[in-house]
Amino acid sequence: MKREVAEKLEGMSADERILLRPLVETSRGFYVMAGLLGAVTLWGLFAYYLQVRYGLGRTGLNRPEYWGIYIISFVFFIGISHAGTLISAILRVSNAEWRRSITRSAELITVLVIGFGAIQPIIDLGRPDRLFNVLFNAQLRSPLLWDVISIGLYFTASSIYLYVPLIPDLARIRDSGIKAPRLYKFLAAGYQDTPEQRARLHKVIGILSIAVIPIAISVHTVIGWIFAMTLRPMWHSTIFGPYFVIGAIHSGIAAILVAMVVLRRAYHLEDYFKPVHFDYLGRMLLVFSLLWFYFTFAEYLTVFYGAEPAEMRTFWAKVSGRYAVPFWTMVAGCFLIPFALMARRSTRSPPGVLVAGIAVMIGMWLERYNIVVPTSVNPIWEIESPGQYLPSWIELSIMAATFSGFILLYMVATKFVPIISIWEIEEGREESAEVAERVAGYLPEPYRKLLDFRAIGDE
Amino acid sequence: MTRWGMVIDLDRCTACGTCEVACKSENNIATVSPEQADMDRTMSWMKVEVEVEGEFPATTMRFYPRPCMQCDNPPCIRVCPVKATYINDEGIVGQIYARCIGCRYCANACPYTVKYFNWYGPEWPESERQHLNPDVSVRPRGVIEKCTFCHHRLQKAREDARAEGRDLREEDYQPACAETCPTGAIVFGDLDNPTHRVAELKEDPRAMRLLEDLGTEPKVYYLASRQ
Numbered sequence: 019m020k021r022e023v024a025e026k027l028e029g030m031s032a033d034e035r036i037l038l039r040p041l042v043e044t045s046r047g048f049y050v051m052a053g054l055l056g057a058v059t060l061w062g063l064f065a066y067y068l069q070v071r072y073g074l075g076r077t078g079l080n081r082p083e084y085w086g087i088y089i090i091s092f093v094f095f096i097g098i099s100h101a102g103t104l105i106s107a108i109l110r111v112s113n114a115e116w117r118r119s120i121t122r123s124a125e126l127i128t129v130l131v132i133g134f135g136a137i138q139p140i141i142d143l144g145r146p147d148r149l150f151n152v153l154f155n156a157q158l159r160s161p162l163l164w165d166v167i168s169i170g171l172y173f174t175a176s177s178i179y180l181y182v183p184l185i186p187d188l189a190r191i192r193d194s195g196i197k198a199p200r201l202y203k204f205l206a207a208g209y210q211d212t213p214e215q216r217a218r219l220h221k222v223i224g225i226l227s228i229a230v231i232p233i234a235i236s237v238h239t240v241i242g243w244i245f246a247m248t249l250r251p252m253w254h255s256t257i258f259g260p261y262f263v264i265g266a267i268h269s270g271i272a273a274i275l276v277a278m279v280v281l282r283r284a285y286h287l288e289d290y291f292k293p294v295h296f297d298y299l300g301r302m303l304l305v306f307s308l309l310w311f312y313f314t315f316a317e318y319l320t321v322f323y324g325a326e327p328a329e330m331r332t333f334w335a336k337v338s339g340r341y342a343v344p345f346w347t348m349v350a351g352c353f354l355i356p357f358a359l360m361a362r363r364s365t366r367s368p369p370g371v372l373v374a375g376i377a378v379m380i381g382m383w384l385e386r387y388n389i390v391v392p393t394s395v396n397p398i399w400e401i402e403s404p405g406q407y408l409p410s411w412i413e414l415s416i417m418a419a420t421f422s423g424f425i426l427l428y429m430v431a432t433k434f435v436p437i438i439s440i441w442e443i444e445e446g447r448e449e450s451a452e453v454a455e456r457v458a459g460y461l462p463e464p465y466r467k468l469l470d471f472r473a474i475g476d477e
Numbered sequence: 478m479t480r481w482g483m484v485i486d487l488d489r490c491t492a493c494g495t496c497e498v499a500c501k502s503e504n505n506i507a508t509v510s511p512e513q514a515d516m517d518r519t520m521s522w523m524k525v526e527v528e529v530e531g532e533f534p535a536t537t538m539r540f541y542p543r544p545c546m547q548c549d550n551p552p553c554i555r556v557c558p559v560k561a562t563y564i565n566d567e568g569i570v571g572q573i574y575a576r577c578i579g580c581r582y583c584a585n586a587c588p589y590t591v592k593y594f595n596w597y598g599p600e601w602p603e604s605e606r607q608h609l610n611p612d613v614s615v616r617p618r619g620v621i622e623k624c625t626f627c628h629h630r631l632q633k634a635r636e637d638a639r640a641e642g643r644d645l646r647e648e649d650y651q652p653a654c655a656e657t658c659p660t661g662a663i664v665f666g667d668l669d670n671p672t673h674r675v676a677e678l679k680e681d682p683r684a685m686r687l688l689e690d691l692g693t694e695p696k697v698y699y700l701a702s703r704q
Contacts, residue, residue, distance in 0.1 A: 081518065144581070144620055155559040160555070244582075397588075398588045401528045401541060
């Protein structure tokens with residue numbers, strides 16, 4: 019760190035000192051990690067080059083296993099992207115004050131991961147060179163096209179939703195002059211934090227946080243419908259839309275929690291990510307692990323009870339057959355582990371949520387595996403023999419590169435924007451008296467009098 | 478209204494595989510290597526599926542030659558994002574190879590798994606290259622292909638009939654599988670034309686269609702075996 023930058027940082031408020039430090043100071047560990055992730059990403063790019071050069075034959079896909087790792091990753095990453103926008107929007111709309119230090123890191127996950135999710139079906143195309151046929155020859159009856167529309171809309175909306183609450187912080191960096199003055203001058207878009215601008219900012223954030231909720235829900239609903247609209251056993255299910263939304267939010271909360279634990283440690287944010295945040299988000303994870311179990315149970319019981327032969331072949335393949343290991347690992351990851359850990363206050367701590375978060379992410383990846391593969395390899399017509407699927411190293415490399423590429427981009431982003439919204443933290447402090455009053459307003463009158471009395475006493 | 482369809486008599490099928498071979502050579506279907514075949518990437522627009530019943534030695538085998546069912550209500554065409562698969566006026570479900578983006582959604586939507594994907598570019602042994610069919614376009618790598626009821630034969634038969642100033646006769650248009658079947662198990666024609674054999678055969682009490690309850694309305698009928 020340069021001396022003048024260090025001096026500037028010293029002259030700032032405590033919030034700014036801590037939250038802007040990652041922008042100007044980079045540890046050696048960061049470079050090592052970035053180098054490793056970069057290498058994995060480049061390896062994946064090389065694998066994709068081979069796939070484009072020689073064809074999708076380089077994957078392990080076949081007939082009838084037409085979809086594999088890429089589609090699983092697609093559903094998984096788009097699911098993770100529900101982390102940010104949806105959760106931060108819900109917390110903003112419901113005026114949850116504890117949201118202030120977590121919205122930014124969550125929204126950033128959304129915007130960065132959605133791109134990595136959206137490229138998966140393109141990687142999966144036999145003819146990526148004809149991608150734009152989707153626009154030129156669009157057939158609106160196809161659920162795949164509904165997806166193109168809703169993901170496009172979601173990406174646009176969540177990018178704006180990330181950017182708008184960033185503006186006051188960008189203006190602050192511009193004014194402090196600690197980093198790339200021209201870049202931040204451009205990004206801050208002339209924001210001067212006048213009362214008028216501040217009021218407009220709040221209004222826009224208010225509108226956006228309502229608008230993104232239906233868009234976010236539509237995205238994963240439509241992804242569920244891609245499967246549900248076909249006649250395949252255990253895909254053709256009416257609950258797939260909401261089931262996918264629940265699963266997406268489940269993995270999204272897990273992703274936020276893991277990111278928070280890592281950020282807290284890497285950037286010493288213990289004062290911002292407090293036990294209360296892990297406690298509350300842990301409770302949300304608990305609720306969603308129960309919801310996930312409820313949906314899964316409802317789905318499997320319905321299939322089992324109806325006992326149609328074609329459905330049962332897929333059912334048994336999952337529950338006790340060839341896919342029993344991924345199936346029961348999924349149940350452990352999505353439900354048993356997070357439930358056991360998040361049901362207890364003492365394990366709703368950073369180590370506890372880290373374990374639960376990783377378990378849920380593995381479980382949710384496996385959930386998509388258990389949806390895509392067992393149905394694909396079991397054709398409806400019972401005379402046809404079941405298929406097989408073993409992903410090739412090309413598919414696994416591209417998947418690894420997707421993970422590493424996302425983490426790398428997220429790391430780099432923390433070097434350009436404060437990962438916790440500085441202005442919202444400050445605003446929260448300023449408004450805490452108003453909040454106390456608001457909370458008191460929920461109660462019957464005598465309590466208000468009590469509050470007034472105390473306020474007089476303070477004077 | 479013409480509705481091309483097929484009736485396959487399972488009592489007559491001996492599983493000789495002539496229909497598969499005829500289809501492959503008629504439609505320039507690529508030959509995959511043994512390693513690719515082991516990975517379940519064989520392409521066979523017409524394929525004889527085998528059903529084995531009972532325990533050895535008291536086993537019964539049934540054979541189902543399976544082309545595309547040419548559904549009247551095809552699940553594959555609804556899901557295609559680029560209108561690359563369609564049903565024409567005469568009920569034949571086609572694939573536009575030059576437009577297909579290779580997403581394989583149609584292949585997943587098809588309950589009969591009769592849509593085949595070109596995992597690699599097409600290849601043939603040198604000896605076969607000599608007699609590729611000039612009437613059928615070769616499919617590039619990365620697109621879906623499927624049985625077309627030898628649609629190119631219909632076009633040719635129509636032109637011939639027009640040149641000779643007469644109507645199209647039943648025998649003028651026969652797909653390669655029906656033409657070559659040595660036992661006459663595969664009968665082809667216009668399901669809506671009472672003079673064609675298929676129109677009568679499809680009313681046979683033994684007539685059934687695969688996965689009929691899905692409502693896909695296949696135009697390929699099977700005559701169930703009597704035993």
